[in-house]
Amino acid sequence: xxxxxxxxxxFGVADVAGCEQFLTDYGLLPKGxxxxxxxxxxxxxxxxxxxxxxPRKTLETANMLRKTVYGVANGEALRAIHDExxxxxxxxxxxxxxxxxxxxxxxxLGFKVTQRRPIGLPAERINAPGDLNRPxxxxxxxxxxxxxxxxxxxxxxxxxxxxDAARAEAFYVQRLGFRLVDRFIGMGPFLRPAGTIxxxxxxxxxxxxxxxxxEHFTFHMGGPAEVFTAGWNLASKGYQSYWGPGxxxxxxxxxxxxxxxxxxxxxxxxxMDLHDDRWVPREVPAETDMSQIFLFDWRTKWAPxxxxxxxx
Amino acid sequence: MAQRLRLCHADExxxxxxxxxxxxxxxxxxxFVVRHAGQLHAYLDDCPHQPGSAMAWRRDAYLNxxxxxxxxxxHGAEFEIASGRCTLGPCLGQSLARVQxxxxxxxxxxxxxxxxxxxx
Numbered sequence: 001x002x003x004x005x006x007x008x009x010x011f012g013v014a015d016v017a018g019c020e021q022f023l024t025d026y027g028l029l030p031k032g033x034x035x036x037x038x039x040x041x042x043x044x045x046x047x048x049x050x051x052x053x054x055p056r057k058t059l060e061t062a063n064m065l066r067k068t069v070y071g072v073a074n075g076e077a078l079r080a081i082h083d084e085x086x087x088x089x090x091x092x093x094x095x096x097x098x099x100x101x102x103x104x105x106x107x108x109l110g111f112k113v114t115q116r117r118p119i120g121l122p123a124e125r126i127n128a129p130g131d132l133n134r135p136x137x138x139x140x141x142x143x144x145x146x147x148x149x150x151x152x153x154x155x156x157x158x159x160x161x162x163x164d165a166a167r168a169e170a171f172y173v174q175r176l177g178f179r180l181v182d183r184f185i186g187m188g189p190f191l192r193p194a195g196t197i198x199x200x201x202x203x204x205x206x207x208x209x210x211x212x213x214x215e216h217f218t219f220h221m222g223g224p225a226e227v228f229t230a231g232w233n234l235a236s237k238g239y240q241s242y243w244g245p246g247x248x249x250x251x252x253x254x255x256x257x258x259x260x261x262x263x264x265x266x267x268x269x270x271x272m273d274l275h276d277d278r279w280v281p282r283e284v285p286a287e288t289d290m291s292q293i294f295l296f297d298w299r300t301k302w303a304p305x306x307x308x309x310x311x312x
Numbered sequence: 313m314a315q316r317l318r319l320c321h322a323d324e325x326x327x328x329x330x331x332x333x334x335x336x337x338x339x340x341x342x343x344f345v346v347r348h349a350g351q352l353h354a355y356l357d358d359c360p361h362q363p364g365s366a367m368a369w370r371r372d373a374y375l376n377x378x379x380x381x382x383x384x385x386x387h388g389a390e391f392e393i394a395s396g397r398c399t400l401g402p403c404l405g406q407s408l409a410r411v412q413x414x415x416x417x418x419x420x421x422x423x424x425x426x427x428x429x430x431x432x
Binding site: 014015018022061062063064161207208210211213215235237238239240241242258259260261263264265 | 339340361365366367368369370371373376377383385386387388389390400401402404
């Protein structure tokens, strides 16, 4: 099953205009008809909750994520997924050539041959004594004012609240060929599909049934400074920081989470670990210090005196 | 120490709108006030499903688009405005922590019994 990762997330929301403004301010590129793309063409698609173009609502919770569309390597991979899932469930073939089905927990899934574009940009360049990477006379920080909002590079991962993490894990591992990379005991697994070496494209968190849904989704940025810049700019526009900036332990990715009008959190991340099949999964209790190796906290004013903080 | 804190003038709170109050800590509201059916309701900005969770997705964005419910944008929980009771989402059946308000003869709105970190 050569699944590469999530290529699109489709949401059915109450506040379409608010969501579109949010994604624009987040840094994604508006492409019309509710589609907001990262540099490689992976996307969030926003429609009104009642839009007939969305799959039917399968969860009776507050969840607004209506479909996770996975990009697969080629037509052969698509056929293999069709044949595997069609053994015990309906698999629709949609007019655009993609497949649509439902996982064992009720999340709607799509599969299509990926159309990710090459990004062709270097990672954020940093200089260290002994290893100089940023070209001479190239400055990293704007001479004045904020750095411009960086454009997210690719859709990194999605996280689900599930009522039965073991059952969900079994579906993705046994039916779709995902690999276990690490596990928080008592919480859930970090999973990656066979077509990527990223630490995770899917993380599952076991919760009571009334919470089932999307917990957050994340786009990869060009490096930690882009995570900080993007989050700083977003917070300065009045958006609510939830957790971060900081750095995760499992995956080593830098993170910054925000509340969103999508009924879930949205994250910026960067510099995630890569793993191949030689990796031995780590399994540890789900304690806070295992999920953040360090954490900063955004604030607009850090000392008494001086002018009040500037907010837009 | 709990105290009586002036938030704003009642006329600043339009029908069907919400407003957060941070004061001591910009970027992180302590409480918010909603005017609904003419009445003012105030709650701590703290979703009961995960203590310490801020609820708005943007400054003052505490309500759904038609202003009939309070929404936590962490995980989409919905709450009745008048009672603060969760009717959908992670904290189903739990309630927001109400903050008592007092409106004086001049229309000044005060929060009662909140910690002094919300200072004016």
